[in-house]
Amino acid sequence: MAERKAALLVMGAGAWGTAIGSRLASNSGVNVRLWSRSEKMAKLINESRTNQGYLPEIHLSENLTASSDLTGLISWLKNEPEDTIKCLLLAIPSKGFYQICSKLQQFNLQNLIFVSLCKGVVSFEGKNYFPSEIIKRYFPKNDVCILSGPSFANEVARGLPFAISCSSDDLNLARKLSIVLNSEGMRVYAISDNIGVEVSGAMKNVLAIASGVCDGLSLGLNARASLITRGMAETVRLGVALGADKDTFLGLAGAGDLFLTTTGELSRNRKVGKEIASGGSLDEILSNLGHVAEGVTNAPKLLSLGKALSVSLPITKEVCSLLNKKKDAREALDSLLKREPSDE
Structure with missing residues (x-):
């Protein structure tokens, strides 16, 4: 070379x-x-x-x-x-x-x-x-x-x-x-595929908050894997609606970053979710974090994009409910579990 x-x-x-x-x-x-x-x-x-x-x-x-x-x-x-x-x-x-x-x-x-x-x-x-x-x-x-x-x-x-x-x-x-x-x-x-890469990068931070909540509530590895997989489905739906290539979400910027951020101990967004599940105040959590947690500011923006495109983002919606204090962690989880059955 x-x-x-x-x-x-x-x-x-x-x-x-x-x-x-x-x-x-x-x-x-x-x-x-x-x-x-x-x-x-x-x-x-x-x-x-x-x-x-x-x-x-x-x-x-x-x-x-x-x-x-x-x-x-x-x-x-x-x-x-x-x-x-x-x-x-x-x-x-x-x-x-x-x-x-x-x-x-x-x-x-x-x-x-x-x-x-x-x-x-x-x-x-x-x-x-x-x-x-x-x-x-x-x-x-x-x-x-x-x-x-x-x-x-x-x-x-x-x-x-x-x-x-x-x-x-x-x-x-x-x-x-x-x-x-x-x-x-x-x-x-x-x-x-700029759109696919950027949708993946934004969504994974929101899903990491949800994964952190799952871990904070001690729901187990099965529940976390299910949540991450359904979160990937949300990401694909939004990305494809915006014009992304579906294959991008199986690559490094998609699945790779999603798996890391939703499971890694160094993930700031996952840490935010865990501490919310433990009853922590969001303002206090972010103050103690000392770093940016992009999922917090981006969840409502992504939900707004989804609504504009008529794309269902149920996990993102419940993360928003947590962040704006409309629900606690258990209530948000119950809302997801009580959804009507649907095709995968």
């Missing part, structure tokens, strides 16, 4: 942005910079080689450089040699996603590839959009890719092996970027 030449600017120094930035910085021929809102955090990352706020015990790549100077970072990226693949990786939660895109509009970003790492739904001007759609609204002439799959930030930052999907409307672009990002212990597979 020819030597890679890539310059990557990762926007967002949270757990996922830091983890993927550190991992990619170890790739030969790949130059990585990390943008942090906080000058203090950027300085600490550069000096201590750790992100004390999100990954405190993990030593980051010596090749990763952090900065809060967005203008300087954009200038660096644009001034890399012409034969370099130049990408902006947006590791921004859905809640602040369009604000970052708006902030980036002040720069001339012609010929840069945008890569969304966000797993959620973005509310913008009274409507709900997936992250790649927001990017296209702000930067209609730029290419857009999505990275998604089973990838807990903690394990990625520690150098443990994993596999992930890279999606683009242009399959050749997805393949090109996959070659750049692929490395030992990090397998990147190309796919061309």
Whole structure:
């Protein structure tokens, strides 16, 4: 394989942005910079080689450089040699996603590839959009890719092996970027189904809350497996209604990420569900979590999308009932169990 030449600017120094930035910085021929809102955090990352706020015990790549100077970072990226693949990786939660895109509009970003790492739904001007759609609204002439799959930030930052999907409307672009990002212990597979990948990424967080409730109520492994499977059916129904390829939901961004997030001990959304089942206050749970739990903010958005398309999302509906305190965990479970029998 020819030597890679890539310059990557990762926007967002949270757990996922830091983890993927550190991992990619170890790739030969790949130059990585990390943008942090906080000058203090950027300085600490550069000096201590750790992100004390999100990954405190993990030593980051010596090749990763952090900065809060967005203008300087954009200038660096644009001034890399012409034969370099130049990408902006947006590791921004859905809640602040369009604000970052708006902030980036002040720069001339012609010929840069945008890569969304966000797993959620973005509310913008009274409507709900997936992250790649927001990017296209702000930067209609730029290419857009999505990275998604089973990838807990903690394990990625520690150098443990994993596999992930890279999606683009242009399959050749997805393949090109996959070659750049692929490395030992990090397998990147190309796919061309942005909607399927993004629906999967958003839905799995909601279903992880439901799975956490199931575990918190000690309902057993059979119940959890049934819940996850029916949750996958919800995801497929919504995705296909939006134009996704059904096969995507059996891949890394679909089944892979769903299984990990609904069963893994490192899952923040699953933890939220477990603590709700134990009677915890949602505000308190989120405050103690210290990280974003995308399922909490995205459940009502996904339910709204389902209603608009006449797609049944019963598990998502009950998660919403839990989150807005209309029902407790037992009542939500009873509502699911008392539904009329139907064909699978």
